[in-house]
Amino acid sequence: MKQSITIGSAELSNPVLTASGTFGYGLEFQEFFDVGRLGAICTKGLSLEPRLGNRPTRIAETPAGMLNAIGLANVGVEAFCTEKLPKLQDQGVTVVANIFASTTKDFVAIAERLARESGVLALELNVSCPNVSEGGIEFGKNPNMCAELTAATKAATDTPIWVKMSPEAPSIIAVAQACEDAGAEAITAINTIRGMRIDIAKRQPVLARGMGGFSGPSLKPVALRIVYELAASIGIPIIAIGGISTTEDALEFLFAGASAIQVGTASFIDPLAAHHVRVGIENYCEAHQLNASDLIGLAQAAKK
Ligand SMILES: Cc1cc2nc3c(=O)[nH]c(=O)nc-3n(C[C@H](O)[C@H](O)[C@H](O)COP(=O)(O)O)c2cc1C
Structure with a gap:
């Protein structure tokens, strides 16, 4: 059965991605499985300049979860383009670049730098960062600010823009709708x-x-509830993230209305988690004679 999924103008070979910050730059996982067989990987968040992140202690375990305050440590967009991206392309890995900044101007500069490279499928905007030009309010908490950022980055590149929702927005639906109106091709949900x-x-x-x-x-x-509500409220595809460890978890999100899913923290427990979920969805589709795209939104009340 067909596993391919359409996200706006992008075609993915299957609906399984890995979540930003939980899969390095993708290359680290090649020793465990062929990362090129995933729908895509989302890079660690990229900033205009390299960042060391916060001092330790930066992570802590909780029952059935974890806390992280890594502080967005990353090599910076330039080193990513010259050192990481060519290797990912050689290895046939589909790449979504997760980007962040504290001003619209810097978001645009990162988008422009990445636009000079081929082989980036989409830009995922991490909007859970303070906008220093607006008194430090997180971009993702304000529909107007998020829409303005979406429009500005969209104008800077032909690469599709996906916007990653902060679950701490007073109204995620209002933020997602504003991003859709401003030209986002997909909403990813949720961040931590x-x-x-x-x-x-x-x-x-x-x-x-x-x-x-x-x-x-x-x-x-919590993530499932948000994805279910978003799916009933917006017209662009949703890529779901939040606690997905197994095929069954992924199916719940697809049935809730997500077009694709990202495996996050689960990769720290089992580096093969995303691979297992990809194979599991494929097996489910074979067993039920359904294409992956047929799974989207099966649990939405309107479809019953
Ligand atoms: C260690 C760590 C680092 C993360 N770094 C980023 C990041 O750089 N950019 C981003 O948008 N999300 C980042 N996230 C959030 C994840 O991509 C994901 O949205 C979140 O962890 C929820 O999914 P999960 O429960 O499957 O991990 C990070 C998460 C963790 C655990």
């Missing part, structure tokens, strides 16, 4: 939710930054 842990012996937060992004299996019901 802020959480924390306290070390009771030291009587202080475990993470050096105090708080961090909460991810992993315990995020799944």
